[in-house]
Amino acid sequence: MPVGTVATVKGVPQDILEELGVQILLGNTYHLYLRPGVETVRQLGGLHGFMAWPRAILTDSGGFQVFSLNELRKVSEEGVTFRSHLDGSSHFFSPESAMEAQIGLGADIIMAFDECTEYPADRARTKASMELTLRWAERSKKYFEEHKHEVPWNAAQYPVPSTQYPDGGATPAPMAGGNIWVLGTGYSTQSLFGIVQGGMDLELRKESAERTIEIGFPGYAIGGLSVGEPRERTREVVEATLQHLPADQPRYLMGVGTPEEIVEYASLGVDMMDCVLPTRAARHGLLFTAEGKVSIKQARYAQDAGPLDPKCGCRVCQRYSRAYLRHLYASNEVLAQVLNTVHNLSFYLDTMRRVRHSIQLGEESRFLSSVWSRPKP
Amino acid sequence: MPVGTVATVKGVPQDILEELGVQILLGNTYHLYLRPGVETVRQLGGLHGFMAWPRAILTDSGGFQVFSLNELRKVSEEGVTFRSHLDGSSHFFSPESAMEAQIGLGADIIMAFDECTEYPADRARTKASMELTLRWAERSKKYFEEHKHEVPWNAAQYPVPSTQYPDGGATPAPMAGGNIWVLGTGYSTQSLFGIVQGGMDLELRKESAERTIEIGFPGYAIGGLSVGEPRERTREVVEATLQHLPADQPRYLMGVGTPEEIVEYASLGVDMMDCVLPTRAARHGLLFTAEGKVSIKQARYAQDAGPLDPKCGCRVCQRYSRAYLRHLYASNEVLAQVLNTVHNLSFYLDTMRRVRHSIQLGEESRFLSSVWSRPKP
Numbered sequence: 125m126p127v128g129t130v131a132t133v134k135g136v137p138q139d140i141l142e143e144l145g146v147q148i149l150l151g152n153t154y155h156l157y158l159r160p161g162v163e164t165v166r167q168l169g170g171l172h173g174f175m176a177w178p179r180a181i182l183t184d185s186g187g188f189q190v191f192s193l194n195e196l197r198k199v200s201e202e203g204v205t206f207r208s209h210l211d212g213s214s215h216f217f218s219p220e221s222a223m224e225a226q227i228g229l230g231a232d233i234i235m236a237f238d239e240c241t242e243y244p245a246d247r248a249r250t251k252a253s254m255e256l257t258l259r260w261a262e263r264s265k266k267y268f269e270e271h272k273h274e275v276p277w278n279a280a281q282y283p284v285p286s287t288q289y290p291d292g293g294a295t296p297a298p299m300a301g302g303n304i305w306v307l308g309t310g311y312s313t314q315s316l317f318g319i320v321q322g323g324m325d326l327e328l329r330k331e332s333a334e335r336t337i338e339i340g341f342p343g344y345a346i347g348g349l350s351v352g353e354p355r356e357r358t359r360e361v362v363e364a365t366l367q368h369l370p371a372d373q374p375r376y377l378m379g380v381g382t383p384e385e386i387v388e389y390a391s392l393g394v395d396m397m398d399c400v401l402p403t404r405a406a407r408h409g410l411l412f413t414a415e416g417k418v419s420i421k422q423a424r425y426a427q428d429a430g431p432l433d434p435k436c437g438c439r440v441c442q443r444y445s446r447a448y449l450r451h452l453y454a455s456n457e458v459l460a461q462v463l464n465t466v467h468n469l470s471f472y473l474d475t476m477r478r479v480r481h482s483i484q485l486g487e488e489s490r491f492l493s494s495v496w497s498r499p500k501p
Numbered sequence: 502m503p504v505g506t507v508a509t510v511k512g513v514p515q516d517i518l519e520e521l522g523v524q525i526l527l528g529n530t531y532h533l534y535l536r537p538g539v540e541t542v543r544q545l546g547g548l549h550g551f552m553a554w555p556r557a558i559l560t561d562s563g564g565f566q567v568f569s570l571n572e573l574r575k576v577s578e579e580g581v582t583f584r585s586h587l588d589g590s591s592h593f594f595s596p597e598s599a600m601e602a603q604i605g606l607g608a609d610i611i612m613a614f615d616e617c618t619e620y621p622a623d624r625a626r627t628k629a630s631m632e633l634t635l636r637w638a639e640r641s642k643k644y645f646e647e648h649k650h651e652v653p654w655n656a657a658q659y660p661v662p663s664t665q666y667p668d669g670g671a672t673p674a675p676m677a678g679g680n681i682w683v684l685g686t687g688y689s690t691q692s693l694f695g696i697v698q699g700g701m702d703l704e705l706r707k708e709s710a711e712r713t714i715e716i717g718f719p720g721y722a723i724g725g726l727s728v729g730e731p732r733e734r735t736r737e738v739v740e741a742t743l744q745h746l747p748a749d750q751p752r753y754l755m756g757v758g759t760p761e762e763i764v765e766y767a768s769l770g771v772d773m774m775d776c777v778l779p780t781r782a783a784r785h786g787l788l789f790t791a792e793g794k795v796s797i798k799q800a801r802y803a804q805d806a807g808p809l810d811p812k813c814g815c816r817v818c819q820r821y822s823r824a825y826l827r828h829l830y831a832s833n834e835v836l837a838q839v840l841n842t843v844h845n846l847s848f849y850l851d852t853m854r855r856v857r858h859s860i861q862l863g864e865e866s867r868f869l870s871s872v873w874s875r876p877k878p
Binding site for chain 2: 130131132134135136137138139159160164167168169173174175176426427429439443444445447448451452454455457458459461462463466
């Protein structure tokens with residue numbers, strides 16, 4: 125899932141994302157709550173209407189950003205007080221208010237409010253944090269069940285203002301010049317996923333998984349990783365946690381990873397992943413190719429007439445030379461960010477397509493060995 | 502002609518420019534000479550190959566930028582010494598070196614090196630400046646005639662390195678992953694246009710036009726306008742100058758203008774115009790619509806579900822709401838620049854399409870009256 129923090133995958137128009145084959149985007153509740161605000165998004169029909177994206181969307185709970193962007197946060201049983209990175213204003217997220225925000229944003233998949241345990245943490249601290257996340261998971265589910273029909277595209281609860289119906293209410297009107305947004309029937313709601321915590325402790329991970337499943341969600345995420353631990357430890361925790369999660373429900377590993385990592389975790393059984401790496405690296409001129417990473421800012425590419433990745437079929441590799449991409453980056457041109465992001469997303473989505481293809485063919489091992497034989501970045 | 506200063510229309514991929522119907526782009530010799538440098542562009546096949554743009558390109562002579570960006574320039578009979586805005590290094594442009602640069606950049610249309618007379622200027626100064634431009638026009642043409650076969654896509658003079666020919670020289674190879682660049686036959690060259698100066702003095706404009714025509718070029722530009730004079734004066738000078746320029750050759754008015762102005766100048770007989778206004782205004786959130794200018798940053802658009810311009814068929818107006826465009830701009834998101842620029846270019850190109858259509862129908866007056874009846878921005 126490409127990350128579209130404030131309802132945009134930085135620099136890439138939505139129709140290009142569609143062409144790339146993006147099936148689902150991630151939005152960040154923390155950022156959207158601060159700007160443009162939940163009420164604005166709700167009034168525009170939720171994120172789908174607001175950002176003109178008819179495909180799937182997932183929002184995180186806001187918890188991770190509160191923990192990673194806020195040094196002044198204050199955690200209590202009730203929730204978290206934090207300061208806006210935009211203007212320093214004080215805000216409060218509880219399981220209930222995080223659900224309220226995510227229902228208003230109207231993504232297809234939303235996440236329980238959790239505490240992301242810091243790394244390193246001792247066993248007592250890890251267990252206490254896990255218990256808090258479990259209590260918050262129950263409160264998240266309770267609020268969601270009581271309010272899930274308030275999602276903005278649920279027409280039965282939230283009739284669209286009659287100004288949007290030219291004939292007075294019978295037919296949804298075109299929004300923004302032609303696109304018809306199909307409104308909910310009054311029966312569809314979002315899906316709330318639970319999040320497993322437990323730090324680096326495999327026993328606590330098992331307990332967290334089992335007790336989260338007991339609460340009951342249509343999908344489960346593994347949170348609290350990629351927080352500074354060594355990569356081998358990540359893999360160990362992922363592998364140990366996965367065996368306690370139902371294989372017939374989506375298993376979502378949050379916040380990973382490199383192309384090699386997403387192949388590896390998919391092979392372990394992870395179904396969903398999100399990461400800022402392809403888009404953020406693109407903005408820094410770091411490009412993923414079949415031949416390893418390319419730092420396009422390097423002078424060695426200044427007169428290189430070849431494509432960025434000769435094996436890539438994306439619109440960037442089909443049209444532009446490394447010399448041109450290098451020039452755009454060196455000149456600090458906006459098109460550098462646009463083209464670099466399109467390519468990196470294409471590389472990631474291609475990787476996942478190959479993973480899916482490989483799974484369909486039942487040839488995971490052959491696929492993996494071919495991946496590992498490629499030069500390492 | 503949209504302006505693509507350093508071989509990119511800021512923020513817009515080339516395929517979107519093609520979809521918009523852009524027939525010709527302008528590149529700035531001054532900027533390209535400084536970065537990435539003429540030799541780099543030449544080695545990549547000229548601007549067409551470098552920026553992967555198979556349609557037409559025009560480069561200015563560098564003169565205007567030297568005058569507008571350089572407070573420390575020093576003009577002599579020989580040429581102009583100036584400092585780079587990038588690193589302060591010292592450079593020299595003469596008619597000969599400006600031609601050499603433009604031949605290396607390989608645009609389809611290139612411009613004689615001229616002095617853009619400052620505004621205001623008295624008659625003596627204006628005449629002296631006009632005489633200098635005339636002498637430089639002769640030198641520009643002389644150098645061009647002697648070196649025009651050195652254009653990088655002229656295969657007879659500049660065979661493409663054999664590495665680009667997989668079969669050793671018979672066939673042009675795909676560049677950057679698939680596009681075949683058709684190389685010159687050895688007979689095609691660029692077109693060098695002359696520039697009429699003469700300040701705001703209609704007699705000097707007439708003299709400049711007649712003596713530039715005497716030197717002889719395949720097209721003529723009107724330079725030295727949009728330099729701070731009142732708009733009525735611009736129109737007066739354009740109208741007076743046009744009657745001395747051959748109607749069966751392209752007449753190019755440099756550096757204008759607003760949508761209303763380009764319609765007006767086209768009705769006077771101008772064939773070509775370039776301006777940074779649509780792209781620069783877009784970056785500042787100023788958008789042109791059939792109902793006048795829209796400053797998308799305004800809070801009044803924060804929850805506006807309607808399209809930017811209900812009468813516009815561009816991909817931005819067809820998909821996104823004003824609320825979303827306002828959010829992108831307020832959040833300082835790169836996509837704001839991309840989408841705003843696409844819309845403004847679409848508006849300008851639509852305007853020119855309507856102008857051409859109107860000319861074809863012989864209904865200029867009817868078209869103009871319908872334009873003037875629209876609300877003024």
